Amino acid sequence: MIGCDYPEGEQYAARALELDPNADLSIAAAVALQMLKRGDARAARELTSEYMASSPRKDPALELTYMLASAMLGEKDEARRIWKTMATGYGLTENSSPREVLDQWIDNPTLVTEILTVFDRSGIFKK
Known part of the structure; x- marks a missing residue:
């Protein structure tokens, strides 16, 4: 629903996480991405940290939202450390472009x- 820009998609996904703490990690990542798009990095970080610690x-996707x-x-x-781990996990370098890394697992x-x-707004590669 989030991917189709359904207005209540984030609410439904957040409710799914409340009802099922063993929900697929991609749901938590989708909710965290929505938080980041709104500029609520603290909430996104808390959500991703919780799911990363328990998985x-x-x-x-969860690592990406945590990093952003x-x-x-x-x-x-911390963000660059996670980025390096992600990029090298796909056989790329930490200097690889975000698109190059994302294209490894996201088809949409x-x-x-x-x-x-969101990546641009994060300023991860700015000193």
Whole structure:
């Protein structure tokens, strides 16, 4: 619903997370991305931290939203550390472009464009 710009999509996804703490990590990442798009980096960071700590597996979308939230909160070193881990996990370098890394697992060009907009606002690569 979020991907189709359904107005209440975020509310439904957040409610799904409340009802099922074992919900797919991509749902948490989608909600966190919506928070970032609104500029609420602190809430996005809290949500992603909670799910990353409780998950036995890594999820690239959750790591991405955590990284973007960290950058938006001024924690550039932490954001760059996560970025390096993500990029090298796909056989790329930390100097790879965001699009190059995102294209490794996201097929939806609209979603990539939305994430790149948040990426630009995060200022992760600015000193």
